Amino acid sequence: MSLEGYRGKALDILSKLNVNIGDIIEISRDSFKIKGILMPSYSRDDSIIVIKMENGYNVGISVDNSKISVLEKRIQKPLNVMPEKEEKSEVKIISTGGTIASKIEYETGAVRPALSTEEIIQFMPEINEIAKISAEILFSILSENMSPDKWIKIAEAIKSAFDKGNLGVVIAHGTDTLAYTAAALSFSLKKLQGPVVLVGSQRSSDRPSSDSPINLYSSVLLAKKAPFGEVVINMHGESSDLYTLAHRGVKVRKMHTSRRDAFQSINDKPLAKVLWLEKEIKILRPDYHTKDEETTVDSKFDNRVFLLKYYPGFDPSFIDYLVDTKKIRGIIIEGTGLGHTSTELLDSFKKAAKDGIFLGMTSQCIFGRVNMNVYTTGRLLQQVGVVPLEDMLPEVALVKLMWVLAHENDIEKIKNLMLTNLVGEINSRHSLDFFPRWYHE
Amino acid sequence: MSLEGYRGKALDILSKLNVNIGDIIEISRDSFKIKGILMPSYSRDDSIIVIKMENGYNVGISVDNSKISVLEKRIQKPLNVMPEKEEKSEVKIISTGGTIASKIEYETGAVRPALSTEEIIQFMPEINEIAKISAEILFSILSENMSPDKWIKIAEAIKSAFDKGNLGVVIAHGTDTLAYTAAALSFSLKKLQGPVVLVGSQRSSDRPSSDSPINLYSSVLLAKKAPFGEVVINMHGESSDLYTLAHRGVKVRKMHTSRRDAFQSINDKPLAKVLWLEKEIKILRPDYHTKDEETTVDSKFDNRVFLLKYYPGFDPSFIDYLVDTKKIRGIIIEGTGLGHTSTELLDSFKKAAKDGIFLGMTSQCIFGRVNMNVYTTGRLLQQVGVVPLEDMLPEVALVKLMWVLAHENDIEKIKNLMLTNLVGEINSRHSLDFFPRWYHE
The missing domain is CATH 3.40.50.40 (Rossmann fold)
Structure with missing residues (x-):
């Protein structure tokens, strides 16, 4: 039985039902009924169970006064994760740490990077339906500790992933310095065989409002299907969960400490909008850099x-x-x-x-x-x-x-x-709609 | 005859018509007809005349192939500017320099602070209809050269203006460090008998798209009529010329290098919206600091x-x-x-x-x-x-x-x-609409 993170009351009830993480359950109380996939729990309250709803969000619900029924036992099939030796994956996920790969430390209540890429994928099993993925944990650091020497290692890992035949690469990374890394990779990888999609999360995976699953899912979609050979940051586009935006790596900034749509293009338009539910990539500007024949890495930095x-x-x-x-x-x-x-x-x-x-x-x-x-x-x-x-x-x-x-x-x-405009960092043409609209009522 | 700044062709034609700056004229060509007040010219092209239209904007029009007629000779009545000795003004305008008080240097083409407050008022004679003003040139510096010792002098000049019975004070200031000065004055003047309105301009007064006249006009309106005793920055609210916004001095930032609506409230709402055409002040938040009985100044800074x-x-x-x-x-x-x-x-x-x-x-x-x-x-x-x-x-x-x-x-x-939240610099309550909306199409 797989019931990771559950303790006490919730563990008791779930065990009795012989339910596993990944099964589809329904939980009902007086006024509501929610259906979804049972997720691992990191809640400090042992009466809470976490369900991923159809819209991609997790919700935590107390088992007190609730009725739980198992709708579908999903066979615990192994995830579509390639072992390192098999080289036929389409998208490589390189994990460097950050909230998107983190869970709560029980002893302090703080968040710490810990989850493996496989565990991340558990949160969004649908990824298996869009691409064959392989996973690699390159670092496990909070991104405020990212440094130029590590940028070089990420660039080399990306080159290696393309050399092995992947169509695109996803980099899971903390959001604090995500934009700095995106710029560093943009200058380091001027020729790219496919998309390099940097993705983070503003709310940790165990929180109901986590943007991890949707951001990761749409990033794998972009990495496999986007027509460009560029480095982008792909995150929630607005506070709703309808789409993510792929921002050019040299024209994006973290503009809010906590909002899920914190990353926004500055002095430029995003490259693409990802309507993840429809599995559709809408290109917002036609002048993207197309894919190159080969990927070249030229990554060195002088931090004086x-x-x-x-x-x-x-x-x-x-x-x-x-x-x-x-x-x-x-x-x-x-x-x-x-x-x-x-x-x-x-x-x-x-x-x-x-x-x-x-x-x-x-x-x-x-x-x-x-x-x-x-x-x-x-x-x-x-x-x-x-x-x-x-x-x-x-x-x-x-x-x-x-x-x-x-x-x-x-x-x-x-x-x-x-x-010299090397990779789109200088935009000679501004349009009025680059400046966002403030609310004045 | 008063035809400041006009040379060559335009000067010839205007002289023959016996027209003065301030008169209402009409200029017509094949396809259009524009009516407005003749303004001083600083155009490098000597065929251009500058007209202030009813919407407050200046427009430059070539006299070539145009027909000019004088609609109304306005008697050159002295401006409603009080000499320094008379103490019965309602609003004091203290000029520190910046674009709002600048004109083009002909020799270099660059902009330099030079105009006196009286000259600024020439651009917007309607100011005389809303308040009795008095003027003072405290500094004549570009605001990038503003410094903590000058903040103290401005604070003292404000205190002195209130002591002399003014209802409000307007500070004309460059936009570069306008927000720093606003913060410095906010901490220095915790008790205020009336509004202190800092105002700048993103486009110099001689440019057709200048925001100087409207910003200055609505700032005088605010200084006379606003119900609060707070330091605010009052600038164009959006790219149109329909209103200006009064932002709390400790919650505002210059967010664009050149737009007229560059100043925006961050992590807070503006205090008021000024519908200048309607002479109406719309209070956007009721929790402003009301006017105090007296104005106290406590202005010192340690810049270590x-x-x-x-x-x-x-x-x-x-x-x-x-x-x-x-x-x-x-x-x-x-x-x-x-x-x-x-x-x-x-x-x-x-x-x-x-x-x-x-x-x-x-x-x-x-x-x-x-x-x-x-x-x-x-x-x-x-x-x-x-x-x-x-x-x-x-x-x-x-x-x-x-x-x-x-x-x-x-x-x-x-x-x-x-x-400790001294003057509104810490906002414990955020609302979702503080974050502006980006355009994603």
């Missing part, structure tokens, strides 16, 4: 860089320290408005530029494009060597700079590469 | 602080430098997700906290609230002394910390004040 967010009262001597003591090679400035800082910083920037340090300007507004030709300050900053980086997101400009510095030493070549 | 935006690869030794060498007193961390950094930073944070340095956590997601109880990393960060700062914006938390550090030395009192 700094992301400087300007604010009133900023002490210019911090810049001198970065240059003189830390010997950094580049600074991405998150300036104000169209790309400014106080003119008090000019001398330090001038000195840094003379030392051959790259200085790039982005905006803390996030939306829009820097333009350093409108105001006197912008012109003065350019004169001392600060380069306006168009509409690049500060975080993406930073990751790009790490990548560029690992490939070039000549400052003119570095500037040139930073201003 | 740092705003640290975390990213993968961040070098923890930078924190040691801030603590050991720069002797800073506090760090606002702009962490990832719910409030995290790599655990590699733990040792440096621990050391900093032991040295009595305040460490506060905000999120680079911008939207939402930090929660450092969900994941192991958050708990570890709290254990070494990092304080989760609820839903405060990183920039607001930084300004608040500067203010708190100038008032307290005891670390427990500092922590306590940082977690």
